[in-house]
Amino acid sequence: MQEFLQYLFSGLTNGAIYAVIALGFSMLYSATKLINFAQGEFVMLGALSLVSLWSGLHLPLPIAFLISVAGVSIAGILLERLAIRSVRVPHPITLVIITVGASILLRGVAMLAWGKDSHSVRSFSSHPPFDIAGATLLPQSLWILGVTAAVVAALHFFYKKTLTGKAMEACAINKRAASILGVPSERMVMLAFAMSAAVGAMAGILIAPVTMCGYDMGAMLGLKGFCAAMLGGVGSSWGAIAGGLLLGVLESLGVGFISSSLKDAIAFLLLLFILYVRPSGIFGAGEVHRF
Amino acid sequence: MNGPGTNSTAPAPPLLKVESVSKSFGGIHALRGVSFEVREGDIHAVIGPNGAGKTTLFNVITGAYNPERGMVAFEGREVQGGKIHQAASRGIARTFQNVELFGSMSVLENVLVGGHVRTKCGFPGAIFRWPWVRKEEREAVARAMELLEFAGIADIAGNRSADLPFGWQRFVEIARALASQPRLLLLDEPAAGLNGAETQRLGELMRSIRDRGITLLLVEHDMNLTMEISDRLLVLNQGAKLAEGTPREIQANEAVMEAYLGRE
Amino acid sequence: MRRIVFLIVILAVGLAVDNPYRLQLLTIVGVNTMLTLGLNMLMGYAGQISLGHAAFYGIGAYTTAILTTHAQWPPLLALPAAVLLTAVVALVVGFPTLKLTGYYLGMGTLGFGMIVYILLREWSAVTGGASGLVGIPPLAVGGFTIRPGRDYFYLVWLMVMLLFIICERVVDSRVGRALRAIHDSEKAAAAMGIDTIRAKVSVFVLSAVFAALAGFLYAHLISFISPGSFDFMMSIRLVTMVVIGGMASIWGAVLGAFILTLLPEWLHVFADYEVIIYGSILMTVMIFLPQGLTRGVLDIYERSRHKFNSARSAASQG
Numbered sequence: 001m002q003e004f005l006q007y008l009f010s011g012l013t014n015g016a017i018y019a020v021i022a023l024g025f026s027m028l029y030s031a032t033k034l035i036n037f038a039q040g041e042f043v044m045l046g047a048l049s050l051v052s053l054w055s056g057l058h059l060p061l062p063i064a065f066l067i068s069v070a071g072v073s074i075a076g077i078l079l080e081r082l083a084i085r086s087v088r089v090p091h092p093i094t095l096v097i098i099t100v101g102a103s104i105l106l107r108g109v110a111m112l113a114w115g116k117d118s119h120s121v122r123s124f125s126s127h128p129p130f131d132i133a134g135a136t137l138l139p140q141s142l143w144i145l146g147v148t149a150a151v152v153a154a155l156h157f158f159y160k161k162t163l164t165g166k167a168m169e170a171c172a173i174n175k176r177a178a179s180i181l182g183v184p185s186e187r188m189v190m191l192a193f194a195m196s197a198a199v200g201a202m203a204g205i206l207i208a209p210v211t212m213c214g215y216d217m218g219a220m221l222g223l224k225g226f227c228a229a230m231l232g233g234v235g236s237s238w239g240a241i242a243g244g245l246l247l248g249v250l251e252s253l254g255v256g257f258i259s260s261s262l263k264d265a266i267a268f269l270l271l272l273f274i275l276y277v278r279p280s281g282i283f284g285a286g287e288v289h290r291f
Numbered sequence: 292m293n294g295p296g297t298n299s300t301a302p303a304p305p306l307l308k309v310e311s312v313s314k315s316f317g318g319i320h321a322l323r324g325v326s327f328e329v330r331e332g333d334i335h336a337v338i339g340p341n342g343a344g345k346t347t348l349f350n351v352i353t354g355a356y357n358p359e360r361g362m363v364a365f366e367g368r369e370v371q372g373g374k375i376h377q378a379a380s381r382g383i384a385r386t387f388q389n390v391e392l393f394g395s396m397s398v399l400e401n402v403l404v405g406g407h408v409r410t411k412c413g414f415p416g417a418i419f420r421w422p423w424v425r426k427e428e429r430e431a432v433a434r435a436m437e438l439l440e441f442a443g444i445a446d447i448a449g450n451r452s453a454d455l456p457f458g459w460q461r462f463v464e465i466a467r468a469l470a471s472q473p474r475l476l477l478l479d480e481p482a483a484g485l486n487g488a489e490t491q492r493l494g495e496l497m498r499s500i501r502d503r504g505i506t507l508l509l510v511e512h513d514m515n516l517t518m519e520i521s522d523r524l525l526v527l528n529q530g531a532k533l534a535e536g537t538p539r540e541i542q543a544n545e546a547v548m549e550a551y552l553g554r555e
Numbered sequence: 556m557r558r559i560v561f562l563i564v565i566l567a568v569g570l571a572v573d574n575p576y577r578l579q580l581l582t583i584v585g586v587n588t589m590l591t592l593g594l595n596m597l598m599g600y601a602g603q604i605s606l607g608h609a610a611f612y613g614i615g616a617y618t619t620a621i622l623t624t625h626a627q628w629p630p631l632l633a634l635p636a637a638v639l640l641t642a643v644v645a646l647v648v649g650f651p652t653l654k655l656t657g658y659y660l661g662m663g664t665l666g667f668g669m670i671v672y673i674l675l676r677e678w679s680a681v682t683g684g685a686s687g688l689v690g691i692p693p694l695a696v697g698g699f700t701i702r703p704g705r706d707y708f709y710l711v712w713l714m715v716m717l718l719f720i721i722c723e724r725v726v727d728s729r730v731g732r733a734l735r736a737i738h739d740s741e742k743a744a745a746a747m748g749i750d751t752i753r754a755k756v757s758v759f760v761l762s763a764v765f766a767a768l769a770g771f772l773y774a775h776l777i778s779f780i781s782p783g784s785f786d787f788m789m790s791i792r793l794v795t796m797v798v799i800g801g802m803a804s805i806w807g808a809v810l811g812a813f814i815l816t817l818l819p820e821w822l823h824v825f826a827d828y829e830v831i832i833y834g835s836i837l838m839t840v841m842i843f844l845p846q847g848l849t850r851g852v853l854d855i856y857e858r859s860r861h862k863f864n865s866a867r868s869a870a871s872q873g
Contacts, residue, residue: 105834
């Protein structure tokens with residue numbers, strides 16, 4: 001029981017991160033029908049910016065957080081302005097190659113900027129770990145779960161209560177109709193890129209204290225975030241959260257009760273499984289586009 | 292293939308039978324209980340204002356959509372439950388509202404793809420080029436050229452289809468659909484975007500297609516063309532059948548004039 | 556005619572080059588060409604992308620390596636095993652993802668490539684782990700051993716030529732037309748009766764089989780393999796080769812393999828900035844010349860010549 005609880009804690013912690021990354025995928029997908037292969041790199045950039053700003057320059061944490069998120073959002077906007085918008089025929093293969101190119105370009109730039117070594121960051125608060133029924137809960141886990149909840153609440157507010165959020169949803173449903181009604185769809189696409197990059201950066205910042213941060217951390221995190229998004233149904237925000245938590249817990253239980261070398265394979269096997277049995281996701285009511 | 296009207300003594304069974312078909316998308320009823328029959332050898336037109344459910348009807352007939360209620364039978368066999376690509380081998384070919392040619396391919400190649408279901412060569416055949424494969428290819432090219440001739444576009448066989456003017460693309464698309472040797476040809480607004488001369492050529496082409504024993508079902512906005520060439524018409528309004536009959540009957544129908552054509 | 560020229564060039568290069576290092580390098584160019592030819596069928600003609608092609612290459616190489624070292628199989632028996640295993644794996648990965656739009660095959664193969672890499676690195680008992688497998692025997696055909704060097708160079712390039720002919724024939728056939736049709740409009744292709752999923756899965760398996768063949772030849776050429784040759788960057792390198800060569804161009808695939816295999820050998824700066832260079836190539840080519848570099852440059856040349864000619868004729872008339 002105690003063991004199970006321990007795996008559950010670590011699973012939920014990782015799962016919350018996957019959920020935030022999945023939200024980034026879903027957000028962009030629902031606004032643009034595009035899957036951004038560079039999403040994991042935004043996570044990496046967020047984590048490494050925090051390394052430099054907080055551990056390196058000793059800026060206060062909230063300021064380091066804000067600057068990192070803003071910086072990565074700008075990277076997202078640049079990707080949209082310079083690369084995606086210039087594509088004349090948006091065939092999926094073209095967009096996949098462009099975002100994959102962006103992803104390894106960012107990885108290469110990060111390698112030059114931060115070097116090949118991994119970095120670590122101290123936990124957000126220096127509180128000692130909690131003891132719950134014999135299992136340890138790290139304070140950083142609480143930070144992760146708390147910030148994830150805050151992000152979800154903020155996004156919910158944005159989509160349901162603000163005009164821009166509603167306009168974005170309208171764009172997602174019908175781009176042409178929205179633009180006829182005066183919703184500037186180009187600005188919405190740019191905003192979607194900025195927001196998904198920002199959310200990715202937040203995931204990176206949150207995970208930085210509990211992992212080794214290196215220029216190549218984005219690939220696996222991006223893949224797992226995508227897997228989480230698929231589990232919940234790409235395009236669905238609640239699905240992304242449920243999918244992320246589910247993936248985190250399953251992964252953690254798999255590591256605990258089967259084998260730790262299996263850890264990274266679990267996400268992929270789940271991805272393959274979900275593609276076989278239910279490509280619209282376990283929780284997703286939204287239809288996956290098929291021919 | 293039987294010519295039209297060869298067995299005119301007994302009432303021929305309908306080629307296509309649509310029976311109380313309903314289809315909705317998220318609460319919007321695109322089709323509500325539509326029933327009609329298409330007789331073999333007819334030119335049958337479906338008319339109705341935008342959003343009347345015409346394109347949805349086409350997608351149900353080809354099996355792309357499954358209706359919630361009702362059924363579609365082609366040559367007495369139910370269409371539903373199959374995959375989209377099976378429609379062509381059953382003998383149903385179609386064109387698209389916005390012309391969907393294979394842009395990077397030549398006109399001839401487009402028509403050859405149209406003949407996909409009438410040829411058999413797979414990967415091994417392509418790699419080893421057995422004698423039967425060469426023969427099949429030669430025959431396919433000859434048939435395709437014959438169709439291009441028939442559609443009056445043989446001289447552009449080698450052109451890249453995306454480079455053609457829109458009107459010609461329509462004719463290529465029709466030739467491509469014919470290459471699957473269909474029994475029923477569905478044309479989705481074939482005259483849209485055509486000029487007067489082209490529309491007239493289209494009308495002649497549709498008649499000669501019918502004369503080849505192929506039944507036509509078309510969705511069309513051009514009233515002059517529809518009234519002139521159709522044997523029967525189906526009028527849809529907001530997803531439901533409003534009227535059905537010969538062009539003359541439709542023109543005399545009060546309800547149609549009121550709801551669709553507008554009282555003049 | 557072009558094939559005869561190609562054959563003569565291969566013969567001449569084989570005779571002219573004596574340096575064993577260079578011969579090996581040119582042989583590897585051949586192996587990479589086989590990989591690009593297959594990937595080009597998938598990307599250029601069917602319009603689908605594999606971001607884990609190195610995994611199929613790796614499965615081909617490791618299958619023969621394991622069978623010929625651990626189990627002492629003769630290489631010729633290991634070949635069908637490697638090809639068959641790769642084909643089955645490709646079928647399992649390709650079938651669910653190819654039902655969906657292009658993004659899913661990309662993500663699926665990306666994840667697949669990573670998993671295969673992890674498997675090769677972690678499953679030490681069988682794969683030798685990070686240090687890899689050594690002592691892979693040379694190819695032997697009925698008592699006649701093909702040693703790395705000139706003979707192997709010829710063998711690989713003859714295989715390249717064979718695959719080349721296969722590609723040309725497939726492209727110019729009913730199957731190839733169906734693939735191009737899917738690329739141009741999947742909706743219309745299905746309406747023409749093309750079983751689009753089946754066609755896409757078939758070409759995906761075909762390209763994986765090409766990769767398995769390349770892996771087989773690579774393993775017996777180098778006699779030592781390690782996971783590093785089959786990682787994500789290798790997959791990216793292959794995609795870049797296809798993109799440089801010009802998608803949907805068989806000759807372009809050869810060119811892409813040539814440039815990207817030889818350039819890092821000549822330019823050492825290249826190795827340091829490899830990742831950045833590939834990233835930039837992929838982005839700029841796809842943004843500005845989505846037909847691929849060679850095709851795009853040719854198009855621009857054609858257009859400017861056309862303009863120049865019409866300008867000149869206008870000038871001479873005026």
